[in-house]
Structure formats: structure tokens, C-alpha cells
Amino acid sequence: MSLVKNVGTIGGLTLVSRVFGFARDMLLSRLLGAGTGADAFFVAFKLPNIFRRLFAEGAFSAAFVPMFSTELHGEGGREAAIRFSTQVLSVFLPILFLFTAVAEIFMPWIVEAMAGAYREVPGKFELTVALSRLTFVYLLLVSLVSLLAGILNSMSRFAEAAAAPILLNICLIAAIVFFGSTDTGDNFGTARALSVAVAVAGVFQFVWLLLAVRRAGIELRLLPPRMTPQVRRLLRIILPATFGAGIYQISQLIDVFFATRLQEGAMSFLNYADRLNQLPLGVIGIALGTAILPALSRLVGRGDADGAQRLMGTALELSMLLTIPSAAGLMMCRDALTRAFFLGGRFDAADAAITADVMAGLAVGLPAYVLIKVFTPGYFARGDTKTPVYTALAALIANIALILLLIERFDIVGLVIASAAAAWLNVALLYAGLHRRGQFHLTAPSALRIGKQILAAALMAALLWWLAVPLAPHFGGNVFERVWSIAALILPGAALYFAALWALRGFDRDQIARFRRPAA
Incomplete structure (x- = not known):
């Protein structure tokens, strides 16, 4: 299967998941708004999501996928790959049970460290x-999901794993529709229903991927845990990778720590803004990072340095071709998008205005977040999990320093600008x-x-700025007004960008054609 097709499969299904996520947060903004219930749920939801990113999109996959691929394509073939997976599962499952149980016991102290200001x-x-x-139960399940996803991705079966997050959003939407409270005096019931739905979604995702792995011909069994040489080697790789990914997650926790100490609703503003930012990040960045790691591992494994250079170069161009206009569009359309998607119910115009400013700050770092996903596999494919640790640590230190410098003057916007600047530093260090x-x-x-992509995006941004003025009264209107006004803003902007890109020859057509051929 070609790499473009792999990216398209992952990105397309991620897009479907993000659309469901939009629907979820549009309902949430109306029922929960940006108050106590919303803030509490978003902090609770952040905990398992931090570990989801740590395992599913970080250290575990980075260590497991190359090793599983080596076993699968080596002398032992499928049987060796199944044996390795079974050994890993048998060791990691007891560790996950123990970690989850300890976290449940010490949850008040964990929340105190993250959001102690909520006591006020x-x-x-x-x-x-x-x-x-309630939500932390999801950690155990999603960690198992990451193992199953790693197996499928190594076999170039990307669709099932990419579709799993859709189940989470479906469960959350169902919880809002059937159990959400419209009582204006208390929105805690909705938050509790959502937290239960997170745990239920983990069960559905695990069963979904377990069946997919069995369809792929991989039968996993639970055995008494044994520290085999392969498991020890996996741990030697995964521990520094976990620390590196953990630094990024510590950065996320720091953002939560500071956000919970700002005005009521700060966590909600951050979540709603990030929902829009995560659309291009998930569709482009995560899709590219997931798709290129197995292909890059194969090229590096057989010593094809030129092939690895071409693969990463094309991935870089393809990611920027889509990410640069996305960042420009989010910045120029921030008021239109936040009002059209979230305004209504308990989410008022003042909430929308703050969310728009936060979204603009996040958009500044969007290309950097995507580039990190592109550059990091260049280290992981070569078994180097330490260098990303050092770059992430430097970015973390810079992030804390910038937060302390900016947050008092710019409030929550200073928080996201600091994170964006730290992400750009991380990109520079990874590339260097x-x-x-x-x-x-x-x-x-x-x-x-x-450079031509940036010029085309600038032309698009100018058009968006000009169109936004006459369309502004309609962004917060009825459903029909919101739909047509957003379409009248975005569609001409996208058309101008791609037309300018074509006229400027802002992409290598021959290279894209080569990229669409089956991956080596």
C-alpha cells in the first residue's frame, strides 16, 4: 500500500473522529458552558488522555512497532511476532493493573497536584x-488498545486502529443525548454521565481492536509474566522513550496546573479551542507520524539512507502543504469558528471571544506540533529514543520560563503562546x-x-480577513445562517490557496506521484 494511501486512511478516519468530536463539544458547550462542571470534567478527561498520548502515540508504539516489524519480517515470521506480542502482553497487563489501582487510591493527591486551586x-x-x-479506568483499557494498534500498524493495517477513537466520541455523544441534564441550576449530572461514558468507550475500543487483530491472524494468549530477553530489550528502549514522551505530558500537566489557577472556565476555553486545533493536528500530524514510522524503519533497517531522506522530505512538504493554510485559517477565522460552533445555551459571546483568542495562540504552534510528529520517527526508526528526551526537556524548561513571563500579562493566551514557542524550539532541536x-x-x-506555500497561505488569509467583515453578523445566527456563512468564508479561501499553490508550483508534482506508489 502506498504511503499516501496509508496517510489518507489514517487521516480520513481521524477526520471522521474529529467531526464526531466537534459534535460532542458543540453539545457540551451548550449544556456545560464554561463553568464548574465543565472544568471538572475536562481536568478528569485530561488524565487518561495524557497517558493515551504517552502510550498510543508516543513511547510504546515507538519502541514496539520496530521490534514487532523485525520479528514479523524476520526468519521467525508470524509465529515469532505472535510470541513476542504475547510476552509483552503478559508482562504489561499486571503492571497496568497495579498502576491503575494505585492511581485510584491516590487520586485526591493527583488532582491536588494538578488542580489544587479548585478547592476555592x-x-x-x-x-x-x-x-x-471514573475516567482513569480508561487508562488500563487504552494501554491495551495501544498494544493492539501497534500490531495492526506494523502489518500496515491502519484503518481499524484509526477508527477506534470514533467509538469514544460516539459514547460521549450518547451520554450527552440520553443522560445530559438541561437543568440550569446543576450541570454536575452531565459531567458524571460523560465520565462513565469514557470508561465504557475503553471497553468498546479494546473489543474492536482485539477482533481486528484476530482477523489479521494474530491470536494473543495470557501467559505467566516472564522477563524474556526481548521484553528486557523493549523496556530498555521504552523507558527513555517514555521519559521523553513524559516530558511532553509534563508540559501538558503544567498547562493544566496554570490554567486551573486562572479565571473560572479557563480549562473549558482551552478545551474548546484545542478541539479546533486538533483537527489538522490529528488528520495531518498524527496520520503522517503513524504512517511513516513502519516505512522508515524498513528503509533504515536495510541501510537505504537516500530512501529515508526522500521519505522524510516528502512527508515534510506534504505536512506543511496542509498545515500552513490550516494555521492561517484558524487565526483569521477564529471568531467565526468559535461563534458558529460553540455559541449558544450556557456558552455566551464573552466565552466565545476568549476561546477565539486561545485558538489563535494555539494556531501559532500548529505547524510545530505537526513537524514534531514528522521528525521524531527519524530518531525512533534508528532506535534512538534518548535524543528526543533531551530536546523535549529543553522545550519544557523554555515553556515554564515563558509561562512565568507571559501569563500574568496575557492570562490564558500567554499560556498557549508559551507552549507554541516551546514547540518551535523542540522542532529546531530535532531538525538540528x-x-x-x-x-x-x-x-x-x-x-x-x-516558501511558496507560505505566500499562498498569506493570500488566502487576506481574502479571509476581507470576507469576515460582511459575514460577521451571521456567524452567531440560526443553524442555517451559521452553515452558509462559514461555508462562504472557508470555501473561497481554500479555493484561492490551492489555485495560488498550483500557479506558484508550491509542490513537487513528480515527487507526490512517486510518494503514491506502494511503500517499499
């Missing part, structure tokens, strides 16, 4: 602890490491094409 609002801290205990080792460099033609 009556009932808010206790609600956050109760919701976090690859370039210094001769493993990847940005060629002059690629740099020129990316």
Missing part, C-alpha cells in the same frame, strides 16, 4: 476527584540533530516550495 470553589475539587476516578548526523536535511527546492 465549593464542591469543585471533590467533583473533579470523583470524575477522575538529524541534520548534524547526516540523516535528514531540508533541500533548497523543498525550502523554496514551502
Whole structure:
């Protein structure tokens, strides 16, 4: 299967998931708004999601996928790959049970570390602890899901794993529709229903991927845990990778720590804004990062340095071709999008205005977040999980320093600007490491094409700014007005961008054609 097709499969299903996520948060904004119940749920939901990103999109996959691929395509073939997976499952499952149980016991202290300021609002801290205990069950299940997804991705079966997050959003939407409370005096019932739905979604995702793995011919069994040489080697790889990914998650926790100490609703503003930001990040960044790791591992494994350079170069151009206009569009359309999607019910115009500013700050870092997903596999495919640790640590230190510098003056917007700047620092360090080792460099033609992409995006941004003024009264109107006004804003902007890109030759057509051929 071609790499473009792999990216399209992952990105397309991620897009479906993000659409369901939009529907979820549109309902949430109307029922929960940006108050106590919403803040408590978003903190509780952040906990398992941090570990989801740590395992499913971070250290575990980075260590497991290359090792599983080696076993699968080596002398032992499928039987060796099944044996390795069974050994990993038998060791990791007891660890996950123990970790989850300990976290449930110490949840008040965990929430205290993240959101101790919630004690100042009556009932808010206790609600956050109760919701976090419900959602944390998801961690155990999603960690198993990450193992199953790693197996499928190694076999170039990307669809089932990419579809799993859709189940989470369906469960959350069902909880809102059937159990959400419209009582204006208390929205805690909706938050509790959502937290239960998170745990239920984990069960559905696990069963979904377990069946997919069996269809792929992989039968996993539980055996007494044994620290085999392969499991020890996996741990030696995964521990520094976990630390590296953990630094990023610590950065996320720091954002939560500071956000919970700002005005009521800050966590909600951050979540709603990030919903829009996560659309291009998930569709482009995560899809590319997931798709190129197995292909890059194969190229590196057989010593094809030129092939690895071409693969990463094309991935870089393809990611920027889509991410640069996405970032520009989010910044120029921030008021239109937040009003059209979220305004209504308990979410008022003032909430929408703050969310729009937060979204603009997040958009500044969007290309950097995507580039991190593109550059990091260049290290993981070569078994180097330590260098990303050092770059992430430097970015974390810069992030904390910038937060302390900006948050007092710019409030929550300063928080996201600091994170965006730290992400750009991480990109610079990752690229410098690859370039210094001769493993990847940005060629002059690629740099020129990316410059043309920026120019085309600037033309698009100017058109969006001009169109937004006459359309502004309709962004907060009825459903029909919101739909046509957003379409009248975005469609001409997208058309101008791609037309300008074509006229400027802002992408290598021959390279894209080569990229669509079956991956080696």
C-alpha cells in the first residue's frame, strides 16, 4: 500500500473522529458552558488522555512497532511476532493493573497536584476527584488498545486502529443525548454521565481492536509474566522513550496546573479551542507520524539512507502543504469558528471571544506540533529514543520560563503562546540533530516550495480577513445562517490557496506521484 494511501486512511478516519468530536463539544458547550462542571470534567478527561498520548502515540508504539516489524519480517515470521506480542502482553497487563489501582487510591493527591486551586470553589475539587476516578479506568483499557494498534500498524493495517477513537466520541455523544441534564441550576449530572461514558468507550475500543487483530491472524494468549530477553530489550528502549514522551505530558500537566489557577472556565476555553486545533493536528500530524514510522524503519533497517531522506522530505512538504493554510485559517477565522460552533445555551459571546483568542495562540504552534510528529520517527526508526528526551526537556524548561513571563500579562493566551514557542524550539532541536548526523536535511527546492506555500497561505488569509467583515453578523445566527456563512468564508479561501499553490508550483508534482506508489 502506498504511503499516501496509508496517510489518507489514517487521516480520513481521524477526520471522521474529529467531526464526531466537534459534535460532542458543540453539545457540551451548550449544556456545560464554561463553568464548574465543565472544568471538572475536562481536568478528569485530561488524565487518561495524557497517558493515551504517552502510550498510543508516543513511547510504546515507538519502541514496539520496530521490534514487532523485525520479528514479523524476520526468519521467525508470524509465529515469532505472535510470541513476542504475547510476552509483552503478559508482562504489561499486571503492571497496568497495579498502576491503575494505585492511581485510584491516590487520586485526591493527583488532582491536588494538578488542580489544587479548585478547592476555592465549593464542591469543585471533590467533583473533579470523583470524575477522575471514573475516567482513569480508561487508562488500563487504552494501554491495551495501544498494544493492539501497534500490531495492526506494523502489518500496515491502519484503518481499524484509526477508527477506534470514533467509538469514544460516539459514547460521549450518547451520554450527552440520553443522560445530559438541561437543568440550569446543576450541570454536575452531565459531567458524571460523560465520565462513565469514557470508561465504557475503553471497553468498546479494546473489543474492536482485539477482533481486528484476530482477523489479521494474530491470536494473543495470557501467559505467566516472564522477563524474556526481548521484553528486557523493549523496556530498555521504552523507558527513555517514555521519559521523553513524559516530558511532553509534563508540559501538558503544567498547562493544566496554570490554567486551573486562572479565571473560572479557563480549562473549558482551552478545551474548546484545542478541539479546533486538533483537527489538522490529528488528520495531518498524527496520520503522517503513524504512517511513516513502519516505512522508515524498513528503509533504515536495510541501510537505504537516500530512501529515508526522500521519505522524510516528502512527508515534510506534504505536512506543511496542509498545515500552513490550516494555521492561517484558524487565526483569521477564529471568531467565526468559535461563534458558529460553540455559541449558544450556557456558552455566551464573552466565552466565545476568549476561546477565539486561545485558538489563535494555539494556531501559532500548529505547524510545530505537526513537524514534531514528522521528525521524531527519524530518531525512533534508528532506535534512538534518548535524543528526543533531551530536546523535549529543553522545550519544557523554555515553556515554564515563558509561562512565568507571559501569563500574568496575557492570562490564558500567554499560556498557549508559551507552549507554541516551546514547540518551535523542540522542532529546531530535532531538525538540528538529524541534520548534524547526516540523516535528514531540508533541500533548497523543498525550502523554496514551502516558501511558496507560505505566500499562498498569506493570500488566502487576506481574502479571509476581507470576507469576515460582511459575514460577521451571521456567524452567531440560526443553524442555517451559521452553515452558509462559514461555508462562504472557508470555501473561497481554500479555493484561492490551492489555485495560488498550483500557479506558484508550491509542490513537487513528480515527487507526490512517486510518494503514491506502494511503500517499499
